[in-house]
Amino acid sequence: MDSMQTPIRNRHNQNPVTIPPSPFLKKLGYGTGVAVYKLERSPVANKIQSPWAIKKLLKRNIINTQYGKRLKEEASILRKLDHPNIVGFRAFVKASDNQDCLAMEQCNNSLGDMIEQRNELSLLAYPAKNIMRVALDISEALNYLHTQALFLHCDVKSYNILVKDNFSICKLCDFGVTLPITVHGEINRDKAGKDAEYIGTRLWMAPEILKYPQIITTKADIYSYGLVLWEMLALCPPCVDSYDESMCLTNDLEDLDDSITSESEETIEKMNKSGFGKRPELPAQDFDDSYKYVLEIFHCCTEENPANRPSAQDLTISIPEMNKVLGFD
Template sequence: MAEFKTPVKQVKSVDSNEKITIPPSPFLNRLGYGTGVNVMQLVRSPRAGQIRSPWALKMLNKRVKPSKVYTERLQAEADLLQKMSHPNIVGFRAFSKTKILYLGMEACDISLGDMIEKRVEEDGGPYSPRQILKVASDISDALDYLHTKMQILHGDIKSFNILINGDFIVCKLCDFGVTLPLDENGIFDKQKAGKAVYFGM
């Protein structure tokens, strides 16, 4: 079976030259939420003759006052995502702190957590061995990359941080808001901990 790979492309980080118009949040679909943040879907207008894929935007909740702390936290997560390139890790798209603070990421179809909740509500029964093994395989590959190549611990593995495309075509890990540094032996690195991205989003 052919494996679906996320195309790796060069993306600009902070305040990209591409003009992105973010409509007011009531006009955006909410995909998820965390402590002080919402994840919204932005459907971008197509360019002539091109289809432009939707983005997932991590933005501050309206009830949260913008602050230096939140800006630095989102910036740190954006910096980390931009350094990573793996088919089972959600892709970085953009980051901006002018006008509206947001982290733009690849949009996937649905989280595993939402799928499980819906399946329970509909009394759908257990997932097939193929589907379970696909999640285990893809997320294991993502974690191996994080632990050995990036030398970080994700710190918040749960079904809502696993995104699924199609009928388990590909599974991707997201939400890198509570990562911790590892040393070359895979042990928590206390010396680098001060520089780690560590916050509950």
């Protein structure tokens, strides 16, 4: 066996798998403090095995215990989750360089990358049918999290949604900053700790999260979910007009993707004076009748008052009926 590879077994303790060092893996993208790679697995008994996505800390963050702890916590949570619209856990192991690696189901693209690419091609909003597919699949994922797993995702955004093929199925990923919740949809302080905070990405944060003290409920995920639908209409991150160049609006996804904890005090002060936490305006495009429910869901989910937003369960009930009316079945 190559000394540069570490053999592991998947969650079902089946065929051993080796993880080569990062330079030998195809990089898929970045998250907060991590890089995600594609691992092609060797055929077994003449059967092709599906590739895995491998999440590892960026080199500069290896000594950062916060990021390492977050990756371990994500692995622990993902191992417990089982839903078709949540990325599948595969393994959590040490690589040959002694780095922790989270192995997951590999999907084609992140929605955030797809939105960037569509924008670069100077295209208009995604077709309503595509947006409604994302709306349905991610509402199903959130409903499972909020009512069965009892977790708040805390970082719903386009870059944490994976899309297979041509929107055949969409999956929620990145569970590194989740919080436990009660059956009533509020943060579970007994499990999370009295000082626990909502740590997500400021561009997608609900208004009640941007204030002190934070009001942490499942309705914060719903607000962020509504902004994802807006992204598919506007083809850019929400509140991006409130950024200036000093607030890291660059082509580097890793900068744009930084969490609230990594922002400077000066940046946070600028953001608080801008349009963050406010429903963004719709893009200057004439939307035909096929978009009527997309716009309705967006507006309902981004109500300033959390009590006026639907629950994920509400969405899983209403969206299939909307799709029937639109003929999107």
